[in-house]
Amino acid sequence: MSRIKTTFEALKAQGKKALIPYITGGDPLKEATVPMMHALVDAGSDIIELGVPFSDPMADGPTIQLACERALEHGTSLRDVLAMVKEFRTTNTETPVVLMGYLNPVEAMGYQTFVDRAVEAGVDGVLMVDLPPEEACDVDSIFKDAGLDVVYLIAPTTTDKRIESIGKSGSGYVYYVSLKGVTGSKALDVDDVARNLERIRAHVTIPVGVGFGIQDGATAAKVAAISDGVIVGSALVNRIAANATNPKQAQAEVSDIIRSMRTAMDA
């Protein structure tokens, strides 16, 4: 069974929901990422989405755009991000890691090479923002045959028919994008999310995580109550940006946010 599946089942048994932070690999420095991943776990995270920096992050708002620029300034590559996962795995063999990013760095490495290296490093899943299931049909099986989960997005604009097919193609979990917009957008509308989750649940049997616009414990708790997982990115990356020259302080502030979300979600 995949680490992602095990994690969701264990949480379910405890009556808890998954807390899933996103950070960009190599932001602000390559050496900062693995300690930050451990800090995220220590503060109560269940799954880590690790961003692969890309020069043209089309679906991201300014916060994650700048994170990509900081990471690329000193040349963080997909290869480097894989090395970070490998290092993380030397002391943590339980927390699932999902690589999140855009397709081109993977395409440039070559799909089979990427999959071999990802499995070897201890990656559990991939989420390519610009790879919808229709375009993934050639590569989806390369990922899955190697035991990697393929996480797809569902948006407020996704039709019921597509939700059904995404539910069939996806594995691990699906990522519901809570609003029409880019990452780092303002607060989401919880009632609207609840209505759409009902629509999604009618067709999707794997867990549904919700991301975009979740910035504080109160929102995290509301979203946790109606979904299987809460995904938080820009709120954390903002703290990393504000403390770019002080990684210890960044870790402390990011951990505070995770802890407050954990507490609110579990209450």
Add this chain to the structure above:
Amino acid sequence: MSIKTTETETDFNVELPDERGHFGIFGGRFVSETLTAALDELQETYEKLREDPEFQAQFDSDLAHYVGRPSPLYLAERLTEDCGGAQIYLKREDLNHTGAHKINNTIGQALLAKFMGKKKIIAETGAGQHGVASATVAARFGLECKVFMGSTDIERQKLNVYRMKLLGAEVVSVESGTKTLKDAMNEAMRHWVTHVDDTFYIIGTAAGPHPYPMLVRDFQSVIGRETIRQCDAQIGRQPDAVVACVGGGSNAIGMFHPYIKHTDVAMYGVEAGGLGLHGDDHAAPLSKGKPGVLHGNRTYLMEDENGQIMGTHSISAGLDYPGVGPEHSWLKDVKRAQYVAATDDEAMDAFHKLTRLEGIMPALESSHAVAYAMKLAATMDKDQVIVVNLSGRGDKDIHTVAQLDGVTA
């Protein structure tokens, strides 16, 4: 993995793209999920309107009475004599309203927006030509218009920025990445994702996610169709070669597409060679790049070994783009078209030559096509014919040319 180049004999009578927007391995729709519904809606609408006589009649009427089509096919006698080889004809897209081919596409897409009931349009622009063409149709159709433009380009294309403002458009400065055309396109996509319900995105070239490369091509194909008719009427036969500059590829595909079936007409796409193809300072993905995925489609790209998109260089802002429309990538791989490059210096020489010999001041983008055509003509016989797509006029570039020539205009 099925991402492999076609090796079998290609049938050039088959209509591409396929229903999912693929030209061989190229094209497609690589976008985040939120945009899928909007692209589906656009595709459905377009497929209906494409066959709709009323829509086509309105498009043709606007091209005739607003844009000023057909654009002339002109024999450049003194340029021909100077090159000492094939006869060089110019397809005069520079004479269109707003001074370039871009308006053919913006008229078509603004009509689509109107039929879809969208009141707001957005566009990305590099040189500002597509921005001006979008602002123009926004004024013409009474639409609200925002144009995204990299802050570097805003600085080097001040005149066009002011033109857009005069036309009532808002110009949004883009500060991310390299602050040029590719980043403007990223920002336009981000804006579209956020306002997808009431906004129509007018993409300025034959790239982006399906159905854009197809519909931009269809709207621009008026160039090639007219050329075929005009060659019949004026020369009594089709040319031996057609030549066009390639930025994102819209003016070139407009000329090439109707000629694909005419396999005895050679097609040359001219990319921006910048400071030369030996280094990284150019914008020639078809000549020097490799296939990858950017801005919603698979195509040739300029990227580094880690798949990061590289900055580009060209004296012409309109060619300063690291990707290219997917149909060109396909035409390259099936060897139906050849892609070559002209350097900054060659384009500047061609600019001056055409200006002095013919009294026609070409856009710096178009000057790349003229530069290659001059070289090609010299290798051909006097009874052979080349048609160059003169995609735009050079007024917008006079300041750049003056600077490069060390003149304070």
